[in-house]
Amino acid sequence: MSERRVTMADVARRAGVSPTTASFALSGRTDMRISDASRKKVLEAARELGYRPNVTARSLRTKSTQTIGFVSDRITTTPFAGDVIRGAMEAARERDNLLFITEAGGDRDAESSLVHALLDRQVDAVIYASMFTRYVTPPKELFGRRVVLLNCLAPGFDAPSVVPDELEAGRDAARALLAAGHTEGIWAIGGHQAVPATPEGIIAGNERMRGLEEVLREGGARLDGVVECDWDTRDGFREVSALLAAGHRPRALVCLTDRVSMGAYQALGEAGLSVPGDVSVVSFDDQDIAAVLRPALTTLKLPHHQLGRLAVELILRRGPLEAVVHRVPMPLRERASIGAPAAG
């Protein structure tokens, strides 16, 4: 990419010292004795010439590229992506690291090929990420490497995992409902565990429901029913419409994702029921639509940004990585979809 860069040799020449001295002066190492005078001359020369070290060259010798690879199944799809990457990137930048972002689209061969491409570039570590919290088996190329699992779990694979605290989120959803006075007429839409077509739900769905039921029970409240459905708007609409058509009159809906909530809103709207006047809704994820639905949706936020940030922070800590599961809290975004229970 054009025009010769200033090298360390240039700096040394201008400062009137050897490249060795320049190297030590610039790296600021104290184990090699450099006089203050020399150090100052070198730093001065470097500044004047606008010297910047060639990271590629340095890596060859030091083995550290200050670069992290990020492999995910899919970065597009809504619930994940941008925020995770941004969080990871910010944390990386704070320590002068950069991220290679890649996506394998769920294809095992593509995944292996990408990991190779990353290793060929000598990345210091790899973040292996999934868009949905689930169990994974990382490609064999990653065995024995410095790896952090992001939003996924791999029993038997020796690496830390960073995942949202879904269990506690389920509890918080229940607490929010109890606090508003709801004790009956509560339905969960999109639980108990997701249908096979939605493997994304196997962990998140289970844990959210487990936390929800636990706290409702403790609070003396009852879950009137659980409707299983795919975690999308269409299914949410269909199932809630069916529920209403069957004569049920829920006072509160716990929708397992915002997409399902949006479908629920549509169904309630078409049935002439208002939120939260007739029916309260509490949800999970806090996607973009949550804030712009009318009324705005109260939901438990998936901590994408924190997830990405923590993954990188773990990697950049000195020493070996421990195979621990880190659970990141999902904060409650209180908006306008929960109200007092409608009069019986």
Place this chain on the structure above:
Amino acid sequence: MSERRVTMADVARRAGVSPTTASFALSGRTDMRISDASRKKVLEAARELGYRPNVTARSLRTKSTQTIGFVSDRITTTPFAGDVIRGAMEAARERDNLLFITEAGGDRDAESSLVHALLDRQVDAVIYASMFTRYVTPPKELFGRRVVLLNCLAPGFDAPSVVPDELEAGRDAARALLAAGHTEGIWAIGGHQAVPATPEGIIAGNERMRGLEEVLREGGARLDGVVECDWDTRDGFREVSALLAAGHRPRALVCLTDRVSMGAYQALGEAGLSVPGDVSVVSFDDQDIAAVLRPALTTLKLPHHQLGRLAVELILRRGPLEAVVHRVPMPLRERASIGAPAAG
């Protein structure tokens, strides 16, 4: 990252030839004469040892890292991000390249710092991207470098731009309305040019409106009015509500983004008007919500994926980059929000 890699020297040793011969055999160059026997031995040895070249080391000599930097103001926000990056990444992978993804958050200093970090790693080229089509002034560090501008324009900066063909999209929106029989009662929401608070609109908004008005005029149709507003759901709701409250009864709304459309849907719904029975809606962007709104929204898709792909393809073409503006078509996603005009 652990365990010594197999080097070319290892391969040469096993094949019983010099590193030089191994290098030529592996790179498959024909300008240096290597016997078929030697070539075969080397390839065989490489395969047996699972040799993979160290891209970092190679780069030092060849100056080419097979790596592209991607700098954007923000990768999170909805309308952009994921798809662009995915398109760029796919195109890069097809030619054995990888992408450094970075985001400066609109901060000039951060931007410079990121560009430096990229150049320090010897990227072969940089994609300078904006989330909204707009005019930009790239940081001075990029002058004279191999750069492609993505979704932005920088007059005077010697680099190609890749942008959506907003003008033609505006024309297509008009054509879709005309085809359904609309000739009056047409309102544009979110045009003519965006308010100062929404700089994102200055290019997209202008061109969409220009194309729209041009074709409506040619088709003998009339634009009853243009409502300026921010390009978000809240403003869309507010402005369309106000429009209806003022006694207007539009037959068709051209919303300048899907977010505005969503607000329009909410306002129409609360006023008891149906889409497309009472009012047709045509929109721009094709964000995720477009497909799940009820009725599904007919909209002109922002070709994010193609944008990213083309940017990388331009970079990977041999030879210097020409400062040309490449306009990528915005395909019409016909769904269910346009119908015949309501009876007068």
Place this chain on the structure above:
DNA sequence: CTCCGTTGTTAAATCGGATTAGCAAGTTGC
């Protein structure tokens, strides 16, 4: 039989830094 041109291969230099080993000059100790 010598000279010259191919052919196939390798030694050595290079890329831009980091690191190891060693070398002068100045200090201290006795």
Place this chain on the structure above:
DNA sequence: GCAACTTGCTAATCCGATTTAACAACGGAG
């Protein structure tokens, strides 16, 4: 006054490839 340390710096190597220059071995021409 001389050995033993320090201090401050540099020559030489190394990292893992690519690339240039040069060198044997062989065949054909004269």
